[in-house]
Amino acid sequence: MTLDDQLSAFLGEEPQQGRAEVFTAEVMKAVERRVFLDRLAAMAAGAVVLALVLWAVSPALNLMVRAIAPSLAPVCGGLVFVAAIIMTGGPQVWRRLSIG
Amino acid sequence: MDAALVRQARAGSQAAFARLVAIHEKPLRGFLRKSGWIDADDIAQEAFVAAWAGLPKLRDDQGFRAWLFGVAWKKALSQRRGAQRAAARDEVWRGEQELEAAKEVGAEDRMALETALATLPEDQRACVTLCLGQGWSHAEVSDALGLPLGTVKSHVTRGRERLLAVLGGAS
Incomplete structure (x- = not known):
């Protein structure tokens, strides 16, 4: 075995297999959390927009409700x-x- | 292989992304560890989460590996520059981070190589690890680390010489 082969083997060492699945699970948990927070932020932004729209058209809504009530x-x-x-x-x- | 999984992950498939994580986590953690980052697992995890969020920005699906390693490298550098990370890590945690020792390298050579590797500048260490340890091309390393191609070549040549000198001396 040449010195280059030894050097490559040393530099190419990888983490032990035992932790690989745990690591993947941890990453996917973090990804899920990220997806959840993104959805939450999008829903909050949507709710704010809807609230602003309803607030803006509230005079017209009042008249409509009064008419059909x-x-x-x-x-x-x-x-x-x-x-x-x-x-x-x-x-x-x-x-x-x-x-x- | 990566390209198809990247497309599925970009469309929202977490299962496809989990496959990408499973494929790349060991080489990435090994690279970060060899490059001298004690908190390699934390950096790798943050890089994967950032990669998930940044998938729409990836132009070349086939180049996922280089892009992912580039994200991790930038994260590692920014964390070092930023606030001090918790320095004290217990021994159990360190043990979990240990690499699978290659049988080809004796204990004495290993110690000599680890010492020599630690003395290399971090860019050089990263280039040497990726090119000589993981078999990347110079162009791919240049792309991932954001270094000029000539710089990568000289880093690999000089790094290799220094490490071989140590290895030859120790044997």
């Missing part, structure tokens, strides 16, 4: 009544209340 009131009342019956009349509710 009277006609929707009976429907909403009916829906609330149905929801109340479902919630109180369901067998799960009786079971949780230990009545049934």
Whole structure:
């Protein structure tokens, strides 16, 4: 074996196999965290933009809600009544209340 | 091989990126360790995360390896220039960072080489490690480390001479 071969072998030494999988897992965990934070930042930015848009058009929204609210009131009342019956009349509710 | 995985990773596949990490982590950590960075694993991990974020900027998918090593090298240099990193590392951690010793090199030669390698300037050490240890071409090293091609060639020639002199003397 030549000195060059020995030198190459020494310089080409790599970390032990034992830690390789742990290292890859650690990197991927850091990548996932990065992806999550990026998504969170994008969603926060989207929410801010949406809030600004809604704030800007709030006078028009107010007028619209005021115009359609009277006609929707009976429907909403009916829906609330149905929801109340479902919630109180369901067998799960009786079971949780230990009545049934 | 790399190019296909890079394309998939760029499209958002974490599994493809995990494959790239598995392929390149050992050579990268070995390179950083041989180049004298005690916190080689931390630097390598940060380089991989930076590579993930920077994949859209990579122009040549086939050149992922050189680009990744370049990212790691810049990270290593900037960390040294920046705030002092935690200096004290316990012995267990150091043990985990140890390299798989090549059987071709005796204990005495190893000590002599490690001492000589530590005395080389860091650019020279990096060039020697990549060209002679990992079989990279001069052009690839020049691309990865951002050094002129002529500088890489002279670093390799001079570094090799110094290390061989030590090796010859120790044997």
